[in-house]
Amino acid sequence: MQIDDMTPAEERVWRAFPRGQGVDFRTAADDDPARGAAWAPDRTVRASVLRALLLSAPQEDGETAALRLAGARITGELLLQYADIDHAVRLSDCFFEDTPVLYAARLRQLSLRGSVLPALRAENLRVDGVLRLTDCRFEGPVRLGGAQIAGALFLDGADVGAPPAGQPALQLNHVTIGDGLSAPGLRTRGEIRLSGASTAGSVDLSGARLDAGPDTAALDAVTLTVEGDVLLREAEVHGWIGLRGARIAGRLDFSRARLAQPGDTALRASSCTIGELWLRGGPPVSGALNLRRAHVDVLFLEPDVVPGQVLLDSLVYTSLTPHEPAERRLAMLERDREGYVPHAYEQLTAAYRRIGDDDAARLVQLAKQRRRRATLPWYGRLWGRVQDATVGYGFRPLRAAGWLVSLLLTGSVAYALHHPEPLKPGEAPEFNPVFYTLDLLLPVISFGQEGAFAPTGWYQWLSYALVLTGWILATTVVTGVTRTVSRQ
Template identity: 70%
Template sequence: MEINDLTPAEERVWRAFSRGESVDFRTETDEDAAAGAGWGAERTVRAAVLRTLLLNGPQEDGEIATLSLAGARVSGMLDLQYATVDHPARLRHCYFDEVPRFYACRLRELNLSESVLPGLTSHAVQVEGVLRMTRSRFRGPVRLGGAQIAGSLYMESAEFSAPDAAEPVLQLNQATVGDDVHAPGLKAHGEIRLNGATVNGSVNLTDARLRRPGQVALDAVTLGVEGDLLLRQVDVEGWIGLRGARVAGRLDLSYARLSNPGDMALRASSCTVGELWLRRGEPLGGGLNLRRAQVEVLFVEPEKLPDTVRLDGLGYTTLTPHEPAERRLPMLERDDDRYVPHAYEQLTAAYRRIGDDDAARVVQLAKQRRHRHTLPWYGRLWGRVQDATVGYGFRPLRAAVWLLSLMAVGSVSYALHHPPALKPDEAPAFNPVFYTLDLLLPVISFGQEGAFAPKGPYQYLSYVLVLTGWILATTVVAGVTRTVSRQ
């Protein structure tokens, strides 16, 4: 392409390129690039001209050639697939008539900030520096699957939509980002796909607005993040998928609003997270799936949890903030009415690690009561007896109260009505207290029970004392056995 073939606007861009100068066609600094379809020839640049500059543009000694353009309408397709571009490309505040194509392209730097585009095709693109799409607006799919970005990816307040496309509006699957994905305030009407991506820094989606009701809004299956995944104050219609993801730092859902009624709102099964924060704001508007997840610090406020919580196989080291066991137990009973013993053991271990043995006992008692509902009728009956008498061994003082009460009843009854001796000449002196203890305690013998034989109603009282003594002894032994085995 010769300079004589250029329009005045294109010639201005051509001459500025070799000197690394910027060209800004804007008449006002705050004008909206969405009006670019109506811009005339005085600020229209053909995509073919930009392609020629980036691949074979003129250069001057001592200058760094740079394409820096703002406020232009780019007509035609900017096709750089498989190309190697050694110059920074900054196309800010521009309006693109057609979808740019950077498939498998190698770039120094690409800046599309505050531009309006009908989409972007950049599978497997390689960017040596940063890729900027700050406040850009895309009206079609942005395809960055398999991209390799050495620096950061900036998408602050960017907007993604594709009304006529069935594919995700933003595709970063299998992408590699050397630093951060910085996208606070991002807006997406459709799916964002991050599955299999690797981010060596943090992913910041604070204040993002994601809309895909009833379907996956953020697909981040097997995502790897070396820093934090920040979803603070996000507003999501649809569900977030984090199955198998690995977040070395903090997964922060503080003040997050997730809405997917009738199904899971957050699916994070089998993921590995340094810290998971579920705090502040309204409860999740849908279920929470943390099955088989591994979390070092679980920061969960009870008020944030939804009606359905799946915790089977969840492992965590620290549970914070410290709450009474009674406030934590409801989350263990929201797994579709299933009994999940592992969840109770994890909560018990968390309380024991901080020395709250009373709370640990409350959790274990709740576990036994929950388990009782899964037993046949005779098991449930025996469980109720253990619960009422000694609280499954976790309420040992109850046994003492029962024993003292029964001993008092028996002692008074037999003191008023001495049972006759079987062998009057050989029987020891009758003692109502030790006679009652002989009946209650199945192992210890004071020589009273075998020497006297009550009659009438007092004989039936002796049967009751013997039976309740065995029940109390059995439940106490069972409770002590559980305590010893835990220690």
């Protein structure tokens, strides 16, 4: 392209490029690029001129060429697909009439900070430095699938409009980021697709508003790999979040976030490996919480945030914070959509034991037995109720002592008032109502009273009841002791 074919504005940009000088067409600090369609010709630059500039402009010895343009109206398509550009490109606060096409291009660095664009097509883009889309406003989808970014990707404050039906609003699947994804305050009206993406840094979506609507993915990050943290603090998410199979070395933080997917699963984090999972400070999750088969080192879960339905089968965690009474934690296990899940009770028991709260651990185990009882046939449920009432399945051993003392007093008083007749009057020992009752209650120990006397009438039926009750108590006590020894 000859310089004679250019407008004064384009010529100004062309002359500044070899020396890396900036050209700023902005007329005021609050100049809004959203009104760029009405900007005058003196701040209009054709996309074809920018393309020719980046691909074939002359260089000056001793200078570092770069395209630094601000406040321009860019007309036509900026077609840079497959282009290899060794210069930094910064197009700040610009208005693009058409969607830039950067498919499979390679750039040293790219910044579109504060610009307004119809959309962005940059699949398989390669950036040797930073890709900055801070405060950009996109009317349609942003496609960066398969991109390789050596530095960081900045989407903080960006606004991405609704995509065509069936397409994600922000396509970042299989993207590789050398530093991190910084997107606090991001707003999207559709799905963010991060499936298969990997980053050596963190993913920051703090304060983001992800609005995908009901029964739609707001953030689909299946098999995401993050070496740092994933932060959604104070985020507002309408739609489900999918993290199945993700690996997050640091913290997955939903502190003070609002997750809403009524009637469906709001957070799908099954089969994940996470350093720390934080759900705290916000309202209850609207929708189910799926943590099946997940492995979490530290689970920071406030009971008030837990939704009405959870899926916890095979969830493994090392530490559970904050420390809460067992009754508040058990309410979560009772909400499991799959019903009785033994593994969830064992995990909660182990968490309490690791911090030395044996009383809470026993409460969890007792609740587990009661929950299991509901799954048994009628005779199993009946026997379970007897064990529960007598010794609390072995976790309330003092109850057995109370029952034994009560029965001992009852029998002693009854037989003291009415001595049973001796079987052999001349050979029978002196009758003792206390030891006679103990002989009936304790099936193993014998004081020589039971075999020497024979009660009659209802006293005989009382003896049968004491014998039967003694066997039940002895069996349940042995069960409880066995369970205690097994735990130790």
